[in-house]
Amino acid sequence: MQTQDIRQLAAWLAETDIDFLALSGPDVQVEIHRDGATNTAIAQPTQPVAILTPTPQTAVRAPSVGVLLDRIPGRPTPLWSPGSAVQAGSLLGLLQVGPLLLPVHAPCDGWPGTWLVPPGSTVGYGTPLVDIDTEPVADAT
């Protein structure tokens, strides 16, 4: 995040009646407090977050706030069915934000399980959506 971005956020905030804005990202955490006509912004590095890579599973997290869709609007079938193989980069789902549709991509080749949140629900940034098995699940029989 650049200084100009904080300036832009502060300008947007000034046009609202919101007093306090907090944003957390992988690298930085920003808090903007509105005090009458003045904005104060505090930016500080985020504490390093332990990234768990539970082999052979990879978690797919929501890249944005939005309503989770499991299919392309207007199409009758979901983008994938549990147990079917997906490739890195393929579209697993969509997040709807108003009229906007944002992609949820598979981060790796593998076999997605079931949605961890029901399609149609509103999710927050970083919400775990589905786990992808990166190796075929051993046949129980």
Place this chain on the structure above:
Amino acid sequence: MIEILSSTALATVQDAGRLGSLRFGVGTAGAMDQLALAVGNLLLGNPAGAAALEIPVYPFQVRFTEDCAFALTGADCQARLDQRALAPWWASQARKGQVLTLGLPLAGSGSRAYLALAGGIDVPEVLASRSTQLRGAFGGLNGRSVRQGDVLRAARPGTEPAVDFGVLPPAIALPLTRDGLPAVRVLPAAEYACFKEDSRAAFWADAWKITAQSDRYGYRMQGTPLVPIEAMEIRSHGIVPGVIQVPSGGQPIVQMRDAQPSGGYPKFGTVIEADLWRLGQAAIGSRVRFVEASYEAAVAALDEVQAWLDEVRRMIDLQRWALQRS
């Protein structure tokens, strides 16, 4: 640049239309689905009046001869970029050499797809528009539909950071149906009262089939014939897209984007401007319903479409802003 690989006909370069030239006898032309064109341009940050390719016949294939961002809107043709499936109403990045393939539209998703390129399709403006005027054989690409081997230039080729997102289609965001059929709202026109009462009632109550004699010039509809109270002889007068004329056989013709600017048939009604995109996407052989509207309702409907477009623009601008900084 893109190179047309398909031998399928009838795809044309279209923009918002050639407005202001009716007095020269030049029709408006322009995209049959103005919302799909507008959203395609918004997805790429193009000027509102930029031209795109309107595709009505499938399968359709183009090759990108350089890196270029593009957007697909309109009918959901389950498009693929090489082997990768693309979502409809979506902005994507193509690399040099990649092939874009559009298949048959999914039922109910529309009949025309729009391929917008970053910066718009760069063809010369004629009478302040890049739309193909088929009747006059000017505008667009040499005044004709594109052919296999044709090359279309994008005004802003290259790699763009602000791609890979889409928009909820207006058919879902702004639905309008009657008894399960797509509907369009119609204002009664000058000669409406000159038709028999049961004909007028049937017009609103019946499902009307879009016959095979339908194209960018006009849609010939099939249903209960509309019978005038007495034979009418009227002089030719100005007409615009949306006007519903009734020739002597009683089967109405809805004038579309390539309509000639004058005509002498009685005018039964006019499809409101806010709903012309719905008719523009209705497929040949499908049936539609006409819903009576007042002038005030027609203006309100246009406001509703504009408000939706404004919200789409606001959200796309935010998304593009975020992607350009990430």
